[in-house]
Amino acid sequence: MKKIVILGGARDYHAMTWYRSVQKNTTNCEVIFLSDLIAGEGFSNIILPTDKIEKLFIIDKFLFRKQSKLGDIWRNIFKLLILPIQIYKLKQFNKKNPNSIFHAHPMYYMILCWLCQINFIGSPQGDEILIRPKKSILYRIFAIKALRAAQCVIVDSQNMKNEIKNLSGVDALVHQYGIDTTELQKYKNTDKKKITSIRGMLPLYRIDQIFSSREYCQINEGINFIYPYHEDNYLKNMQKCMGSKDIDHGRLNKKDMYNLLSNSFLAISIPISDSSPRSVYEAIFLGCCVAITSNLFIESLPKCMRSRIIIVDLNDKKWLQDAIQKAKKLVKNDYIPSAEAINMFDQDISIKRVIDTIYMKEI
Template identity: 55%
Template sequence: MDVVIIGNARCFHTMDWYREVAGIIKPRKVIFLTDLIESESHEKLVKESDIIADLYNIDWLLLKNQSNFGNIWRNIIKLLIIPVQIWKVRRFQEKNPHVIFHAITIYYMFLCWLAGIKFIGTPQGSEILERPDFSKWYKYFAIKSLHAASYITVDSVSMQKKIKEISGEDAAVIQNGIDVAEITDTDSGVTVRNKIISIRGMYPLYRLEEIIKSRNNSNDKPPISFFYPYWDDVYVGYMKSIFSERDLDIGRLAKKDMYTLMKSSYLAISIPLSDSSPRSVYEAIFCGCCVAVTPNLFIDSLPDCMKSRLYIVDLQDLNWFEKAVVKAKVITSIPYIPSEEALNVFDQARSMKLVCDLYYDPQKWN
């Protein structure tokens, strides 16, 4: 049985999942069924070698750049074309009756539920940890989608617990993983780590202004390089207004360029209001950085070798940034060598092999 990934082809995580699985289950095919490929200033990730199927592409209907209004507009468009996409999913299933469907994010799980097909579901962090608390309608449809899934996978214990709490359903914790092979192959070209980086999205959720505020309270006030895969135009404008002259607004980076920057940095900062299982934090650790983070449940499940690269900050302490800088210089004086436990959990080649063994076994779907 072939596998069909239903998701957003603009998402780095989903595309990595798709390609890793495609390499593992050969000669079986992995088909990517999507409605989003290149829009809202997102980099086009789809390659000619990818097997892409159309879920009624809506790129042409979306705005040029990313913003809060753009997010609202995209959700309106998706609501309007749901009947068409339900028909598309059903037609695809009728033409390909012997496939395994895997929906990544609640929206695509919702589509599969409405289409009446069997599927594996993988929601993402805020879809479970935040949104059900702010919208009763969203919570209702999220629960329906969770109930409809034959299997549910998540990347953190916090998501697993919240799914059990709101729906009663069991979810398996399997890390999405990171590209350890490419990290290993990437040469930073430098021998001294001399940069501080912010590694999350340019949204209020990630509290980037708190980073600037504490940095400005430090003695040396070192520059910070901000790179981010997603952003809100209004928030970007606000952040630029409080940057120092030496701060760098890098924007989005290709994966290899991101790893190069991480390997030349001694401190990476990630202090969002909430978190599930932050891939960029794991990537920074494997690139040898010290990562400043706020207390979070995901930390408890990390192998010791990864915990040792973290500096837990107290945002109530006005000097947390300066203390993180001092700690990072000590931590990065020692090269990071991942343990076998860390590789088993976070190397996407190994974690996706586990997914394939557990959920893409044709015997489970006959």
């Protein structure tokens, strides 16, 4: 039986969700997740008994105990140092599992496949295309090599497709990675009183701008902060800005996150750059209005989803106050997803499209 191998970090929610969706929707292939990371740096182990995990050289115990900027630098250096080991491990795996379909999430694993000279499909993350190539010439060179080596590149937004074309000349395919629309629609709550920040606790996500606008407007409402990952020093600085009404939830499991968002009238997502944010779509399906800065992905959304988005200008110091006022009015109407929204964002429908149009061509 031919195998589909998802190559990535097993602590990465996005990669694991993709893997489980492929596993759920594929009947004639064995689906495996191949990883060099299980947890480490304070991340919880999210592997389930039903997951089929194969291992490269696992680096967890060589990483820092907590997430930090220094820890990020060390992790990247260490990954480079042991790259020959991972190349050897991946080549050995490929020999034992000939003709497997490899799908690498994200860029590091695409580079690993390119160096191993194995056929692969690649899915880079947003900042790996939108930000990093502009900061590092060396990274830019490796990214271009990996993108050109891929049999196919799958991304989740037109913005990413455009940037990849400009960067490497490669025509990427746009496929929404999807969300669990069936599960999300179970969390219905009309008593929405909370405000929730839904992105990472990193400078990229500009959490400091939330506090700045709140202080300027003298807003007395508390804010819930949830984040899948953080940078230790940035988190400490943001915690100093939190008031008695704020709640620092950290990383929540899906059930608790869905419960919180179903009780929220406003979610906030204002990163420096963005591709196609899964957390924003989940928040909308849970009935939130979402404050975001202008972004190309908004134009591709169905009308029912665009109606829940509040575009903010961070140069206007009152942006948070205005967003709160607008959200309180908009949220009076329940969010009812259209057939177009379901077809576009349901993860099973999305994954089936990828299986039928891309994976099956390789089998």
